[in-house]
Amino acid sequence: MPLIHECVLTTLSPQGRPHVAPLGLIEEGSHWIAAPFRPSTTLFNLEHSPKLTASFTDDARIFAGLVTGTRSFPLTDVEGWPAPRLSCALAHAELEVVSVEEDATRPRFVCSVLRTEAHRPFMGMNRARAAVLEAAILATRLDRLTREKIDSEIAYLTIAIDKTAGEAEREAWDMVMAKIAAHLDKA
Ligand SMILES: Cc1cc2nc3c(=O)[nH]c(=O)nc-3n(C[C@H](O)[C@H](O)[C@H](O)COP(=O)(O)O)c2cc1C
CATH class of the missing domain: 2.30.110.10 (Electron Transport, Fmn-binding Protein; Chain A)
Known part of the structure; x- marks a missing residue:
């Protein structure tokens, strides 16, 4: 790939x-x-x-x-x-x-x-940022995924958020989770 x-x-x-x-x-x-x-x-x-x-x-x-x-x-x-x-x-x-x-x-x-x-220095990789990126992609594909798949992805990504997120990453995560929750509530 x-x-x-x-x-x-x-x-x-x-x-x-x-x-x-x-x-x-x-x-x-x-x-x-x-x-x-x-x-x-x-x-x-x-x-x-x-x-x-x-x-x-x-x-x-x-x-x-x-x-x-x-x-x-x-x-x-x-x-x-x-x-x-x-x-x-x-x-x-x-x-x-x-x-x-x-x-x-x-x-x-x-x-x-x-x-x-x-334009600016890159200060290194971060797991929580990668987790938000994954969740953001997930949030654009909700119609094509089962409830089980969504739940299991979020459970896994939450580990990186809990361990490595700063304030900005937590804020970003909460935004994406709100969108996913709204979708699941409707489903
Ligand atoms: C990190 C990331 C990568 C994405 N990559 C793609 C992609 O390669 N192809 C695609 O169709 N959508 C991709 N998406 C979803 C698009 O951003 C989404 O479909 C968006 O609404 C584009 O549609 P628009 O041009 O109408 O705004 C990605 C989303 C994220 C968060």
Whole structure:
């Protein structure tokens, strides 16, 4: 399996309006692939505007805020590039779609990485942040998972939260758990 970089993508609408969404970019040789499921705004934008920006962050609240739709995050213009980055990004990459592998459910947008830039130091891995990331992905797939699968994933991820979360990670975790709880209450 190839390495996947979990990031926040900024794509542009045909009118040039930025749209921000968390996405995994698949590393394949010198190319990175964006593979959004249909339907999504990210996919629509990639079909119309080939220039995008990936923002890299270690702040779990960004992923939690985006998947729960509870927060928006400031963007900063990138010099000489149309798609802005997250203002708080540790680093960003400027990507251009060079080819598309069509698919009925999940087309693949093959991108060249034109430039990367670092903005802040990365201070190391953290299990609670990784657990929030996993829970955030889970929260985008609730309709496709059984109650048992959701419960067992959360039980496992809770261990890392209890042992290694700081305040920010706990806040992010609580946001994602609230979304999952609301879904389970309805089910
Ligand atoms: C860390 C992370 C990685 C994700 N990776 C993908 C992905 O590779 N493909 C996808 O379709 N959705 C992915 N998602 C879910 C999308 O963010 C979600 O579907 C989002 O609503 C995109 O839709 P939009 O472009 O309409 O906003 C991911 C979510 C998270 C939290």
